[in-house]
Amino acid sequence: MSTEDEFEEELAIRLGTRAAGVGGSPPLAELREAGRRRARRRGVVRAVTAVAVLAVGAGVLTQLGGGSGTGRTGVAGVGVPSPGSPSPLTGAARLRGAESDELVKTVLACQSGPSSLRTPGGGGMTGLPSASSSGLPSSGLPSGPPTSARFTPTMTGAPSSLSSDQAGQADLVHAGEAVEKMAREQYADHYFSTCQDASTHTLYVMRNPGSGLDAAVTRTVADWPGVKLEFRAAAGYPQQLRLAKEIRAEAGDWAATKGVHIRSVQIANDGAGVIVETPQADTAREELVRHFGRLVVEVRP
Amino acid sequence: MKRESMRPGGTGSDPFDEFVVARYQALLRGAYLITGDVHDARDLLHDALARVYPKRSAIRDPGAAEGYVRRTMVRTHVSRWRRTRREVLTSALPDGPAVQEAERDGQLAAALAGLPRRQRAAVVLRYYLDLSVAQVAVELGCSVTTAKTHLARGIKALRQELEPARELVGREH
Numbered sequence: 001m002s003t004e005d006e007f008e009e010e011l012a013i014r015l016g017t018r019a020a021g022v023g024g025s026p027p028l029a030e031l032r033e034a035g036r037r038r039a040r041r042r043g044v045v046r047a048v049t050a051v052a053v054l055a056v057g058a059g060v061l062t063q064l065g066g067g068s069g070t071g072r073t074g075v076a077g078v079g080v081p082s083p084g085s086p087s088p089l090t091g092a093a094r095l096r097g098a099e100s101d102e103l104v105k106t107v108l109a110c111q112s113g114p115s116s117l118r119t120p121g122g123g124g125m126t127g128l129p130s131a132s133s134s135g136l137p138s139s140g141l142p143s144g145p146p147t148s149a150r151f152t153p154t155m156t157g158a159p160s161s162l163s164s165d166q167a168g169q170a171d172l173v174h175a176g177e178a179v180e181k182m183a184r185e186q187y188a189d190h191y192f193s194t195c196q197d198a199s200t201h202t203l204y205v206m207r208n209p210g211s212g213l214d215a216a217v218t219r220t221v222a223d224w225p226g227v228k229l230e231f232r233a234a235a236g237y238p239q240q241l242r243l244a245k246e247i248r249a250e251a252g253d254w255a256a257t258k259g260v261h262i263r264s265v266q267i268a269n270d271g272a273g274v275i276v277e278t279p280q281a282d283t284a285r286e287e288l289v290r291h292f293g294r295l296v297v298e299v300r301p
Numbered sequence: 302m303k304r305e306s307m308r309p310g311g312t313g314s315d316p317f318d319e320f321v322v323a324r325y326q327a328l329l330r331g332a333y334l335i336t337g338d339v340h341d342a343r344d345l346l347h348d349a350l351a352r353v354y355p356k357r358s359a360i361r362d363p364g365a366a367e368g369y370v371r372r373t374m375v376r377t378h379v380s381r382w383r384r385t386r387r388e389v390l391t392s393a394l395p396d397g398p399a400v401q402e403a404e405r406d407g408q409l410a411a412a413l414a415g416l417p418r419r420q421r422a423a424v425v426l427r428y429y430l431d432l433s434v435a436q437v438a439v440e441l442g443c444s445v446t447t448a449k450t451h452l453a454r455g456i457k458a459l460r461q462e463l464e465p466a467r468e469l470v471g472r473e474h
Binding site for chain 1: 318321322325326329330331333334339342343347350351352353354355406409410419424425428429431438439442443444445446447450456459460463464
Protein backbone atom coordinates (compact mmCIF):
# COMPACT_ATOMS: atom_id res chain seq x y z
CA MET A 1 0.00 0.00 0.00
CA SER A 2 1.44 3.39 -0.99
CA THR A 3 2.01 6.24 1.41
CA GLU A 4 -0.87 8.14 -0.17
CA ASP A 5 -3.24 5.23 0.29
CA GLU A 6 -2.15 4.80 3.87
CA PHE A 7 -2.74 8.44 4.61
CA GLU A 8 -6.17 8.40 2.98
CA GLU A 9 -7.15 5.25 4.83
CA GLU A 10 -6.02 6.71 8.13
CA LEU A 11 -7.87 9.93 7.33
CA ALA A 12 -11.10 8.00 6.72
CA ILE A 13 -10.70 6.23 10.06
CA ARG A 14 -9.96 9.43 11.93
CA LEU A 15 -12.93 11.18 10.34
CA GLY A 16 -15.17 8.31 11.37
CA THR A 17 -13.82 8.38 14.90
CA ARG A 18 -14.27 12.11 15.15
CA ALA A 19 -17.86 11.96 13.94
CA ALA A 20 -18.80 8.97 16.07
CA GLY A 21 -19.29 11.02 19.21
CA VAL A 22 -22.00 13.21 17.71
CA GLY A 23 -25.60 12.23 18.12
CA GLY A 24 -29.09 13.42 18.83
CA SER A 25 -32.70 12.99 17.95
CA PRO A 26 -34.60 14.96 15.33
CA PRO A 27 -37.10 17.62 16.49
CA LEU A 28 -39.64 16.54 13.89
CA ALA A 29 -42.43 18.90 14.90
CA GLU A 30 -40.15 21.93 14.86
CA LEU A 31 -38.65 20.92 11.52
CA ARG A 32 -42.06 20.54 9.96
CA GLU A 33 -43.12 23.92 11.32
CA ALA A 34 -39.90 25.49 10.01
CA GLY A 35 -40.62 23.96 6.63
CA ARG A 36 -44.12 25.40 6.64
CA ARG A 37 -42.79 28.83 7.63
CA ARG A 38 -40.26 28.64 4.87
CA ALA A 39 -42.89 27.68 2.28
CA ARG A 40 -45.11 30.55 3.42
CA ARG A 41 -42.21 33.01 3.24
CA ARG A 42 -41.31 31.89 -0.27
CA GLY A 43 -44.92 32.26 -1.33
CA VAL A 44 -45.04 35.82 -0.03
CA VAL A 45 -41.73 36.70 -1.71
CA ARG A 46 -42.94 35.29 -5.01
CA ALA A 47 -46.20 37.19 -4.80
CA VAL A 48 -44.43 40.46 -4.00
CA THR A 49 -41.94 39.86 -6.83
CA ALA A 50 -44.73 39.18 -9.28
CA VAL A 51 -46.51 42.39 -8.29
CA ALA A 52 -43.26 44.36 -8.60
CA VAL A 53 -42.53 42.92 -12.04
CA LEU A 54 -46.06 43.72 -13.20
CA ALA A 55 -45.73 47.26 -11.88
CA VAL A 56 -42.38 47.79 -13.61
CA GLY A 57 -43.75 46.26 -16.82
CA ALA A 58 -46.75 48.57 -16.73
CA GLY A 59 -44.46 51.53 -16.12
CA VAL A 60 -42.23 50.60 -19.04
CA LEU A 61 -45.25 50.15 -21.28
CA THR A 62 -46.58 53.55 -20.30
CA GLN A 63 -43.25 55.24 -20.83
CA LEU A 64 -42.58 53.57 -24.15
CA GLY A 65 -46.08 54.11 -25.42
CA GLY A 66 -45.99 57.85 -24.71
CA GLY A 67 -42.41 58.58 -25.63
CA SER A 68 -41.86 57.10 -29.03
CA GLY A 69 -40.38 59.38 -31.64
CA THR A 70 -39.73 62.20 -29.17
CA GLY A 71 -36.16 61.39 -28.32
CA ARG A 72 -36.95 60.16 -24.85
CA THR A 73 -35.19 57.03 -23.82
CA GLY A 74 -36.86 54.03 -22.27
CA VAL A 75 -35.92 52.55 -18.95
CA ALA A 76 -32.87 50.89 -20.36
CA GLY A 77 -32.17 53.53 -22.92
CA VAL A 78 -31.36 50.80 -25.38
CA GLY A 79 -34.35 48.82 -26.54
CA VAL A 80 -36.28 51.49 -28.39
CA PRO A 81 -39.61 50.96 -30.11
CA SER A 82 -40.57 53.04 -33.06
CA PRO A 83 -43.85 54.69 -33.99
CA GLY A 84 -46.20 52.22 -35.53
CA SER A 85 -44.41 49.35 -33.96
CA PRO A 86 -46.75 46.38 -33.91
CA SER A 87 -45.53 45.23 -30.52
CA PRO A 88 -43.73 47.70 -28.27
CA LEU A 89 -43.10 44.95 -25.76
CA THR A 90 -41.04 43.04 -28.28
CA GLY A 91 -38.31 45.62 -27.97
CA ALA A 92 -38.78 46.14 -24.29
CA ALA A 93 -38.52 42.45 -23.60
CA ARG A 94 -35.09 42.36 -25.23
CA LEU A 95 -33.51 45.27 -23.42
CA ARG A 96 -29.80 44.77 -23.13
CA GLY A 97 -26.79 46.71 -22.01
CA ALA A 98 -25.23 48.07 -18.88
CA GLU A 99 -28.28 50.10 -17.96
CA SER A 100 -30.66 47.19 -18.28
CA ASP A 101 -31.85 45.46 -15.15
CA GLU A 102 -32.48 42.33 -17.15
CA LEU A 103 -28.84 41.96 -18.02
CA VAL A 104 -27.92 42.13 -14.37
CA LYS A 105 -29.69 38.85 -13.90
CA THR A 106 -28.84 37.23 -17.21
CA VAL A 107 -25.56 35.75 -18.20
CA LEU A 108 -25.45 35.32 -21.91
CA ALA A 109 -24.54 32.37 -24.02
CA CYS A 110 -22.00 32.41 -26.85
CA GLN A 111 -22.99 29.02 -28.07
CA SER A 112 -21.09 29.31 -31.30
CA GLY A 113 -17.75 29.70 -29.56
CA PRO A 114 -15.30 32.58 -29.59
CA SER A 115 -15.79 33.21 -33.28
CA SER A 116 -19.35 34.26 -32.55
CA LEU A 117 -18.06 37.25 -30.65
CA ARG A 118 -18.00 40.31 -32.81
CA THR A 119 -15.69 43.06 -31.73
CA PRO A 120 -16.06 46.74 -32.55
CA GLY A 121 -14.13 47.55 -35.67
CA GLY A 122 -13.67 43.92 -36.53
CA GLY A 123 -15.10 41.89 -39.34
CA GLY A 124 -18.68 40.92 -39.79
CA MET A 125 -20.18 44.41 -39.58
CA THR A 126 -22.34 44.00 -42.58
CA GLY A 127 -25.60 44.45 -40.82
CA LEU A 128 -26.43 40.87 -41.57
CA PRO A 129 -28.04 38.79 -38.85
CA SER A 130 -25.40 37.03 -36.83
CA ALA A 131 -25.38 33.71 -35.03
CA SER A 132 -23.61 35.42 -32.20
CA SER A 133 -24.65 35.77 -28.63
CA SER A 134 -26.82 38.76 -29.29
CA GLY A 135 -30.27 38.31 -27.97
CA LEU A 136 -29.72 34.74 -27.01
CA PRO A 137 -31.06 33.84 -23.65
CA SER A 138 -28.83 32.01 -21.28
CA SER A 139 -28.59 28.29 -21.79
CA GLY A 140 -30.94 25.87 -20.17
CA LEU A 141 -28.65 25.53 -17.22
CA PRO A 142 -29.50 26.80 -13.80
CA SER A 143 -29.36 30.55 -13.75
CA GLY A 144 -30.68 33.41 -11.75
CA PRO A 145 -29.56 35.44 -8.81
CA PRO A 146 -26.87 33.77 -6.78
CA THR A 147 -28.88 33.04 -3.74
CA SER A 148 -28.86 29.87 -1.80
CA ALA A 149 -32.15 28.93 -3.45
CA ARG A 150 -30.28 28.67 -6.72
CA PHE A 151 -28.42 25.70 -5.34
CA THR A 152 -31.53 23.74 -4.60
CA PRO A 153 -30.85 20.36 -6.13
CA THR A 154 -33.08 18.72 -8.64
CA MET A 155 -35.74 16.42 -7.35
CA THR A 156 -34.80 13.41 -9.39
CA GLY A 157 -32.85 12.10 -6.46
CA ALA A 158 -30.33 10.34 -8.65
CA PRO A 159 -26.92 11.50 -7.47
CA SER A 160 -25.37 10.71 -10.82
CA SER A 161 -28.03 12.43 -12.88
CA LEU A 162 -25.72 15.38 -13.54
CA SER A 163 -23.02 14.52 -16.07
CA SER A 164 -19.57 15.98 -15.75
CA ASP A 165 -20.13 18.09 -18.85
CA GLN A 166 -23.34 19.47 -17.42
CA ALA A 167 -21.55 20.13 -14.17
CA GLY A 168 -18.82 21.93 -16.10
CA GLN A 169 -21.43 24.08 -17.76
CA ALA A 170 -23.05 24.66 -14.40
CA ASP A 171 -19.66 25.88 -13.16
CA LEU A 172 -19.54 28.24 -16.10
CA VAL A 173 -22.99 29.57 -15.29
CA HIS A 174 -22.17 30.01 -11.62
CA ALA A 175 -18.89 31.74 -12.42
CA GLY A 176 -20.67 34.05 -14.84
CA GLU A 177 -23.26 34.95 -12.26
CA ALA A 178 -20.64 35.63 -9.62
CA VAL A 179 -18.70 37.87 -12.01
CA GLU A 180 -21.89 39.63 -13.07
CA LYS A 181 -22.87 40.37 -9.49
CA MET A 182 -19.43 41.49 -8.41
CA ALA A 183 -18.81 43.65 -11.48
CA ARG A 184 -22.22 45.33 -11.34
CA GLU A 185 -21.72 46.18 -7.70
CA GLN A 186 -18.09 47.29 -7.76
CA TYR A 187 -17.18 48.28 -11.33
CA ALA A 188 -20.42 49.50 -12.85
CA ASP A 189 -18.61 52.24 -14.80
CA HIS A 190 -16.25 49.84 -16.53
CA TYR A 191 -18.23 46.66 -16.88
CA PHE A 192 -20.49 45.90 -19.80
CA SER A 193 -21.47 42.25 -19.91
CA THR A 194 -20.39 38.63 -19.80
CA CYS A 195 -20.76 35.93 -22.37
CA GLN A 196 -20.39 32.18 -21.99
CA ASP A 197 -18.95 29.71 -24.44
CA ALA A 198 -20.15 26.34 -23.24
CA SER A 199 -18.14 24.42 -25.83
CA THR A 200 -14.81 25.59 -24.41
CA HIS A 201 -15.98 26.38 -20.86
CA THR A 202 -14.83 29.94 -21.40
CA LEU A 203 -16.28 33.04 -19.80
CA TYR A 204 -15.82 36.23 -21.83
CA VAL A 205 -15.95 39.52 -19.96
CA MET A 206 -16.67 42.67 -21.94
CA ARG A 207 -15.39 45.77 -20.19
CA ASN A 208 -13.52 49.05 -20.54
CA PRO A 209 -9.90 48.15 -19.83
CA GLY A 210 -7.78 50.00 -17.33
CA SER A 211 -9.55 49.45 -14.04
CA GLY A 212 -9.09 46.87 -11.31
CA LEU A 213 -11.96 44.91 -12.78
CA ASP A 214 -9.77 42.36 -14.55
CA ALA A 215 -7.96 41.40 -11.37
CA ALA A 216 -11.21 41.24 -9.41
CA VAL A 217 -12.81 39.03 -12.05
CA THR A 218 -9.79 36.74 -12.07
CA ARG A 219 -10.04 36.35 -8.32
CA THR A 220 -13.76 35.63 -8.52
CA VAL A 221 -13.42 32.99 -11.22
CA ALA A 222 -10.61 31.26 -9.30
CA ASP A 223 -13.33 29.49 -7.32
CA TRP A 224 -14.16 27.52 -10.47
CA PRO A 225 -10.82 26.14 -11.70
CA GLY A 226 -12.38 24.52 -14.76
CA VAL A 227 -13.63 27.82 -16.16
CA LYS A 228 -11.38 29.67 -18.61
CA LEU A 229 -11.45 33.44 -18.63
CA GLU A 230 -11.08 35.88 -21.51
CA PHE A 231 -11.44 39.65 -21.57
CA ARG A 232 -12.76 41.76 -24.42
CA ALA A 233 -12.65 45.53 -24.71
CA ALA A 234 -16.03 47.25 -25.00
CA ALA A 235 -14.99 50.87 -24.82
CA GLY A 236 -17.54 51.97 -27.39
CA TYR A 237 -20.62 51.46 -25.26
CA PRO A 238 -21.48 55.19 -24.70
CA GLN A 239 -21.12 55.82 -28.43
CA GLN A 240 -23.42 52.88 -29.18
CA LEU A 241 -25.98 54.20 -26.71
CA ARG A 242 -25.96 57.59 -28.46
CA LEU A 243 -26.42 55.91 -31.82
CA ALA A 244 -29.31 53.82 -30.51
CA LYS A 245 -31.05 56.98 -29.33
CA GLU A 246 -30.38 58.67 -32.64
CA ILE A 247 -31.89 55.79 -34.60
CA ARG A 248 -34.84 55.77 -32.29
CA ALA A 249 -35.37 59.51 -32.79
CA GLU A 250 -35.31 59.12 -36.54
CA ALA A 251 -37.51 56.05 -36.61
CA GLY A 252 -40.62 58.12 -37.32
CA ASP A 253 -39.02 59.72 -40.35
CA TRP A 254 -37.92 56.36 -41.68
CA ALA A 255 -41.44 55.01 -41.37
CA ALA A 256 -43.03 58.07 -42.99
CA THR A 257 -40.59 58.65 -45.83
CA LYS A 258 -39.18 55.24 -46.65
CA GLY A 259 -41.74 52.82 -45.29
CA VAL A 260 -39.13 51.27 -42.99
CA HIS A 261 -40.72 50.54 -39.64
CA ILE A 262 -37.97 50.23 -37.06
CA ARG A 263 -39.44 47.97 -34.44
CA SER A 264 -36.60 48.15 -31.92
CA VAL A 265 -33.02 49.23 -31.46
CA GLN A 266 -30.73 47.46 -29.06
CA ILE A 267 -27.06 47.27 -28.23
CA ALA A 268 -25.53 43.91 -29.04
CA ASN A 269 -24.63 41.91 -25.99
CA ASP A 270 -21.13 41.31 -27.26
CA GLY A 271 -20.50 45.06 -27.43
CA ALA A 272 -20.00 45.05 -31.18
CA GLY A 273 -22.56 47.72 -31.95
CA VAL A 274 -26.25 48.33 -32.45
CA ILE A 275 -28.90 45.91 -33.67
CA VAL A 276 -31.93 47.23 -35.53
CA GLU A 277 -35.07 45.18 -35.86
CA THR A 278 -37.42 45.96 -38.71
CA PRO A 279 -39.78 43.86 -40.82
CA GLN A 280 -38.11 45.49 -43.85
CA ALA A 281 -34.66 44.22 -42.84
CA ASP A 282 -33.85 42.63 -46.17
CA THR A 283 -34.62 45.67 -48.28
CA ALA A 284 -33.51 48.39 -45.87
CA ARG A 285 -30.36 46.80 -44.43
CA GLU A 286 -27.90 48.42 -46.79
CA GLU A 287 -29.43 51.86 -46.49
CA LEU A 288 -29.59 51.71 -42.68
CA VAL A 289 -25.95 50.71 -42.41
CA ARG A 290 -24.94 53.41 -44.91
CA HIS A 291 -26.94 56.07 -43.09
CA PHE A 292 -26.08 55.25 -39.48
CA GLY A 293 -22.63 53.83 -40.00
CA ARG A 294 -20.84 50.58 -39.37
CA LEU A 295 -21.76 50.54 -35.70
CA VAL A 296 -25.06 49.11 -36.95
CA VAL A 297 -23.80 45.56 -36.82
CA GLU A 298 -27.05 43.81 -37.48
CA VAL A 299 -30.36 44.57 -39.18
CA ARG A 300 -32.87 41.81 -38.72
CA PRO A 301 -36.60 41.23 -39.04
CA MET B 302 -50.39 14.52 -2.16
CA LYS B 303 -50.07 16.33 1.14
CA ARG B 304 -48.33 14.55 3.93
CA GLU B 305 -49.10 16.80 6.84
CA SER B 306 -51.04 14.26 8.89
CA MET B 307 -48.01 13.51 11.02
CA ARG B 308 -48.48 13.76 14.76
CA PRO B 309 -45.92 16.16 16.28
CA GLY B 310 -43.02 14.31 17.74
CA GLY B 311 -44.04 10.90 16.53
CA THR B 312 -43.14 8.84 13.53
CA GLY B 313 -46.67 8.30 12.13
CA SER B 314 -47.00 7.25 8.53
CA ASP B 315 -45.06 9.97 6.79
CA PRO B 316 -42.19 8.22 5.00
CA PHE B 317 -40.07 11.33 5.16
CA ASP B 318 -40.48 11.53 8.92
CA GLU B 319 -39.42 7.92 9.14
CA PHE B 320 -36.43 8.68 6.98
CA VAL B 321 -35.46 11.64 9.18
CA VAL B 322 -35.73 9.57 12.33
CA ALA B 323 -33.64 6.78 10.81
CA ARG B 324 -30.93 8.86 9.21
CA TYR B 325 -30.80 11.95 11.42
CA GLN B 326 -27.72 10.87 13.31
CA ALA B 327 -25.77 9.92 10.18
CA LEU B 328 -26.64 13.21 8.52
CA LEU B 329 -25.72 15.10 11.67
CA ARG B 330 -22.32 13.43 11.79
CA GLY B 331 -21.61 14.38 8.22
CA ALA B 332 -22.72 17.93 8.93
CA TYR B 333 -20.48 17.99 11.98
CA LEU B 334 -17.41 17.09 9.94
CA ILE B 335 -18.30 19.64 7.31
CA THR B 336 -18.89 22.51 9.72
CA GLY B 337 -16.48 21.54 12.50
CA ASP B 338 -18.95 22.53 15.19
CA VAL B 339 -21.83 20.49 16.53
CA HIS B 340 -24.14 23.46 16.93
CA ASP B 341 -23.41 24.72 13.43
CA ALA B 342 -23.91 21.16 12.21
CA ARG B 343 -27.32 20.93 13.83
CA ASP B 344 -28.25 24.34 12.45
CA LEU B 345 -27.12 23.36 8.96
CA LEU B 346 -28.94 20.04 9.02
CA HIS B 347 -32.13 21.58 10.37
CA ASP B 348 -31.94 24.28 7.74
CA ALA B 349 -31.58 21.66 5.01
CA LEU B 350 -34.43 19.57 6.39
CA ALA B 351 -36.63 22.66 6.66
CA ARG B 352 -35.92 23.34 2.99
CA VAL B 353 -36.78 19.80 1.99
CA TYR B 354 -39.88 19.32 4.15
CA PRO B 355 -42.20 21.43 1.97
CA LYS B 356 -40.95 19.59 -1.13
CA ARG B 357 -40.86 16.10 0.26
CA SER B 358 -43.90 14.98 -1.69
CA ALA B 359 -41.89 15.60 -4.87
CA ILE B 360 -39.25 13.06 -3.91
CA ARG B 361 -40.47 10.05 -5.81
CA ASP B 362 -37.74 7.67 -4.80
CA PRO B 363 -37.57 7.33 -0.99
CA GLY B 364 -34.06 5.93 -1.32
CA ALA B 365 -32.93 9.19 -2.84
CA ALA B 366 -34.07 11.31 0.08
CA GLU B 367 -30.77 11.09 1.94
CA GLY B 368 -28.76 12.18 -1.08
CA TYR B 369 -31.17 15.03 -1.63
CA VAL B 370 -30.97 16.28 1.95
CA ARG B 371 -27.20 15.86 1.99
CA ARG B 372 -26.84 17.74 -1.27
CA THR B 373 -28.99 20.56 0.04
CA MET B 374 -26.90 20.63 3.19
CA VAL B 375 -23.54 20.64 1.40
CA ARG B 376 -24.51 23.24 -1.15
CA THR B 377 -26.03 25.46 1.48
CA HIS B 378 -22.84 25.25 3.47
CA VAL B 379 -20.41 25.87 0.63
CA SER B 380 -22.51 28.62 -0.87
CA ARG B 381 -20.71 31.85 -0.28
CA TRP B 382 -23.95 33.70 -0.79
CA ARG B 383 -25.26 32.30 2.44
CA ARG B 384 -24.93 35.50 4.39
CA THR B 385 -26.89 34.64 7.46
CA ARG B 386 -27.75 31.49 9.25
CA ARG B 387 -31.36 30.47 9.36
CA GLU B 388 -31.85 28.71 12.63
CA VAL B 389 -34.64 26.30 13.39
CA LEU B 390 -35.70 26.87 16.95
CA THR B 391 -36.11 23.72 18.97
CA SER B 392 -37.12 23.02 22.51
CA ALA B 393 -34.33 20.46 22.94
CA LEU B 394 -31.06 21.48 24.53
CA PRO B 395 -27.85 20.84 22.59
CA ASP B 396 -26.13 17.55 23.31
CA GLY B 397 -22.96 19.10 24.68
CA PRO B 398 -21.23 16.20 26.39
CA ALA B 399 -21.53 13.97 23.34
CA VAL B 400 -19.08 16.14 21.49
CA GLN B 401 -16.27 15.70 23.97
CA GLU B 402 -15.44 12.28 22.64
CA ALA B 403 -15.23 13.62 19.13
CA GLU B 404 -13.07 16.55 20.17
CA ARG B 405 -10.24 14.28 21.17
CA ASP B 406 -8.70 14.43 17.71
CA GLY B 407 -8.01 18.11 17.99
CA GLN B 408 -5.26 18.01 15.43
CA LEU B 409 -7.60 16.69 12.77
CA ALA B 410 -10.21 19.25 13.80
CA ALA B 411 -7.71 22.08 13.41
CA ALA B 412 -6.53 20.77 10.05
CA LEU B 413 -10.09 20.47 8.77
CA ALA B 414 -10.95 23.91 10.06
CA GLY B 415 -8.05 25.32 8.07
CA LEU B 416 -9.49 24.12 4.79
CA PRO B 417 -11.76 26.27 2.62
CA ARG B 418 -15.39 25.19 2.77
CA ARG B 419 -15.51 23.46 -0.58
CA GLN B 420 -12.33 21.53 0.05
CA ARG B 421 -13.52 20.48 3.49
CA ALA B 422 -16.85 19.35 2.14
CA ALA B 423 -15.14 17.45 -0.69
CA VAL B 424 -12.82 15.66 1.73
CA VAL B 425 -15.69 14.69 4.05
CA LEU B 426 -17.84 13.45 1.18
CA ARG B 427 -14.99 11.43 -0.27
CA TYR B 428 -13.30 10.00 2.79
CA TYR B 429 -16.03 9.92 5.41
CA LEU B 430 -19.10 9.17 3.32
CA ASP B 431 -17.03 7.17 0.84
CA LEU B 432 -18.61 8.75 -2.23
CA SER B 433 -16.94 8.49 -5.62
CA VAL B 434 -15.31 11.57 -7.10
CA ALA B 435 -18.18 11.85 -9.57
CA GLN B 436 -20.68 11.77 -6.73
CA VAL B 437 -18.67 14.37 -4.83
CA ALA B 438 -18.88 16.59 -7.89
CA VAL B 439 -22.65 16.15 -8.00
CA GLU B 440 -23.01 16.89 -4.30
CA LEU B 441 -20.92 20.04 -4.60
CA GLY B 442 -22.64 21.06 -7.81
CA CYS B 443 -19.41 21.33 -9.77
CA SER B 444 -17.56 19.43 -12.50
CA VAL B 445 -15.54 16.30 -11.82
CA THR B 446 -12.38 18.22 -12.64
CA THR B 447 -13.23 20.86 -10.09
CA ALA B 448 -14.08 18.23 -7.50
CA LYS B 449 -10.75 16.53 -8.12
CA THR B 450 -8.99 19.84 -7.68
CA HIS B 451 -10.78 20.49 -4.39
CA LEU B 452 -9.94 17.00 -3.19
CA ALA B 453 -6.29 17.16 -4.22
CA ARG B 454 -5.79 20.53 -2.58
CA GLY B 455 -7.66 19.47 0.54
CA ILE B 456 -5.68 16.27 0.91
CA LYS B 457 -2.42 18.07 0.29
CA ALA B 458 -3.18 20.61 2.99
CA LEU B 459 -4.30 17.92 5.43
CA ARG B 460 -1.20 15.89 4.74
CA GLN B 461 0.99 18.87 5.48
CA GLU B 462 -0.82 19.43 8.75
CA LEU B 463 -1.12 15.82 9.87
CA GLU B 464 1.87 14.01 8.42
CA PRO B 465 4.60 15.52 10.63
CA ALA B 466 2.87 14.30 13.74
CA ARG B 467 2.35 10.89 12.17
CA GLU B 468 6.04 10.66 11.35
CA LEU B 469 6.97 11.63 14.89
CA VAL B 470 4.66 8.97 16.25
CA GLY B 471 6.26 6.46 13.90
CA ARG B 472 9.73 7.30 15.14
CA GLU B 473 8.74 6.88 18.76
CA HIS B 474 7.93 3.28 18.02
